[in-house]
Amino acid sequence: MVVLNREQDRALLLQSLEAVPVAKTQQQQQQEGVYGGGQKGSSSSSSHVQEAAGPAKGQGEETSCSLDPTDLLFLRGLMDSPIMKALIKVQDTLEDGVGVVEPVSTGSTKLASQLHLLCEASTSAPSQELAELLQRPHLLALLETHDTIAERRHAGDATTNGVSGCHNNITFMPEENGHPVDTIRMVGLRKKPDEPLGLTVREDESGYLIIARIMAGGSIDRQGLLHVGDAICEVNGMEVETLKALHEEVAKCRDSVTLKVIPALHDPPAANQVTSSLHPDSTKTICYMRALYCYDPAEDTLLPTCPTQTATEIGLKFNKGDILQIVDQSDPNWWQAQVVGGRGRRTGLIPSQELEERRKAFVRQEYDYVHKIGICGTRISKRKKKFMFSTKKSMDYDQAELILYEEVARMPPFMRKTLVLVGTHGVGRRTLKNRIIAEDPSKFGTIIPHTSRPMRELEEDGKAYHFTTREAMEADIRNHRYLEYGELNGNLYGTKLDSILSIIRSGKMCVLDCSPASLKYLRSSSEMLPYVIFLAAPGMDEIKNLYNIGSAFGYSSRNLTFDRSSSIRYSSRRARTLESLASLYEEDDFKRTMEESAKLQRAYDKYFDLVIVNNDLNDTLNQIVEAVNRLATEPQWVPVTWVY
Secondary structure: OOOOOHHHHHHHHHHHHOOOOEOOOHHHHHHHHHHHOOOOOOOHHHHHHHHHHHHHHOOOOOOOEEOOHHHHHHHHHHHOOHHHHHHHHHHHHHHHOOOOOOOOOOOHHHHHHHHHHHHHHOOOHHHHHHHHHHOOHHHHHHHHHHHHHHHHHHHOOOOOOOOOHHHOOOOOOOEEOOEEOOOOEEEEEEOOOOOOOOEEEEEOOOOOEEEEEEOOOOHHHHHOOOOOOOEEEEEOOEEOOOHHHHHHHHHHOOOEEEEEEEOOOOOOOOOOOOOOOOOOOOOOOOEEEEEOOOEOHHHOOOOOOOOOOOHHHHEOOEOOOOEEEEEEOOOOOEEEEEEOOOOOOOOEEEEOHHHHHHHHHOOOHHHOHHHHOOOOOOOOOOOOOOOOOOHHHHHHHHHHOOOOEEEEEEEOOOOOOEEEEEOOOOOOHHHHHHHHHHHOOOOEEOOOOEEOOOOOOOOOEOOOEEEOOHHHHHHHHHOOOEEEEEEEOOEEEEEEHHHHHHHHHOOOEEEEOOOHHHHHHHHHOOOOOEEEEEEEOOOHHHHHHHHHHHHHHOOOOOOOOOOOOOOOOOOOOHHHHHHHHHHOOOHHHHHHHHHHHHHHHHHHHHHOOEEEEOOOHHHHHHHHHHHHHHOOOOOEEEEHHHOO
């Protein structure tokens, strides 16, 4: 409701009272006398209304008056209502203006300190609670600000009517009722000589230095006196107009810094903003991410600027595999994060998933060294691969999937359900799998693959293979009941999911040496809970040694999970198999093994829990057993899909 001033109120009421002509009787005049008397407590605006009706009442009985008795009764009842009286009182208060407020004392901080000592000496609960309240940083900062302003008012330095100079009609501040907000605040901050303020500043189109973000856990965040969107005008009485000038003035400050800022209206926190443990009162949850790439802020040209801080100080350096605690995601391009277990748990800026995806998408092909350069001087084909999407060829899309962060959760020690060995051909996966199972058969087990091949002489169903028909296998493949499958010499071979679950239900850890293309499904399954170990190819001499061991034990280097144990020894292809093994000693084949190993590691490293260079089978076996045993004794960071 808009309250009119006194002149407008009187003019409008006079027009309303003169608009309706009606004759008055003596009885009505008596009623008016009753209603008109005894209004001693009415406000000045009420008196104006009664004065407006007065001349009409003073006419003779024979004359016709312009007042209707019903309207007059309604009008006087309205003016006597409590709501109208309250509105008139507010209007009078606003018109009278507010006087200058004088501070009662300039020693509020000392008084609070003395009161805190008295409360600490007391044993009562209210006194202890008051002592705790008096030591809160926000209250101490408020009292210090009050004392500073009070001292300046006594010295005659403070202004009482608005602001002066070039800050009177700023254009970037929000408007209220069509007028710009023009309030200026003096903010005093405490800082350590070597501690950064913990904020980033940008220059807007009007030339003002705007606080872009406040680093969680920093000096400014702990004191809570500045907010995102505030404009910094002066530092210790020196006007700053550029980022360079701001940097120089802040660098001169030692124990404290005084800023003149223009506050901005604040929006509510963004829905995707998470709060660190520094603010336990927040109801928002903490978010943890596993970094799947390396980041060095010193090489990032897009990193926001910050007074008194270099790029390495405001940015957060991390390596692949580090666990990051995301403190703030309100900025779509830059997240605030901490490295879990890092030194000092410093908060810094890291690229968001969206920003890093855009940057990697704009890398020109000739500068994409990660995917362009091969090992040992291999040639990279420049021909483009063109094909339509097919679920059978989805492996090509999985390799191109850009995953930079994986949300994880910390879990207490527990045993995984599957142990997955991944590596290129001839790196020793089959040998290690059999040795792991032989090490502890009661703890580890493996599956028996299915095949559509006819059973041969001396073979038994369920020993080396589960024999079935091709039609049954194709039906199960269409129903996604196989982890992986392949075709060899017109026969299907595959690893069935039910076989894996059967080993898990028996209480054993299922050991698999599957294809890397199966890792995405295993990683996303809450039933498999895999522990993935990548066996990287060693040097040339070590690969030759692995082939010697593999041929001595008769292990095959096929890409499928099944174990060709006895059947291949009695087949007519024995001569061709031995000939193929002999050809692997050629140097080109060894180079190809190393190149394929490096290619697999680049394409699927986001799914690996551990990478081991298989220089020696015995050492590798010991490392695998130790890593599996640690799962039962140490907390683990696992994908959130396993938990929720």
